[in-house]
Amino acid sequence: MGLIDKLKNRTQRGKGRAKENAGRESGDPYLEAEGRKDRIAGGAKQVGEKAKDAAREARRTAE
Numbered sequence: 001m002g003l004i005d006k007l008k009n010r011t012q013r014g015k016g017r018a019k020e021n022a023g024r025e026s027g028d029p030y031l032e033a034e035g036r037k038d039r040i041a042g043g044a045k046q047v048g049e050k051a052k053d054a055a056r057e058a059r060r061t062a063e
Contacts, residue, residue, distance in 0.1 A: 010042070
């Protein structure tokens with residue numbers, strides 16, 4: 001399940017970056033802000049996935 005979640009997070013970050021750039025190019029501050037929000041949310045989720053991976057690895061090495 002972790003790989004699929006990581007791909008979803010990267011996709012969300014990519015879509016957010018595209019929205020942010022589109023908003024910047026078109027002069028639409030709302031689209032730019034929405035893109036920034038999506039990009040940051042995807043990044044935060046990615047950090048959570050990395051923390052889960054680190055916890056799994058710690059448990060595996062402790063056994």
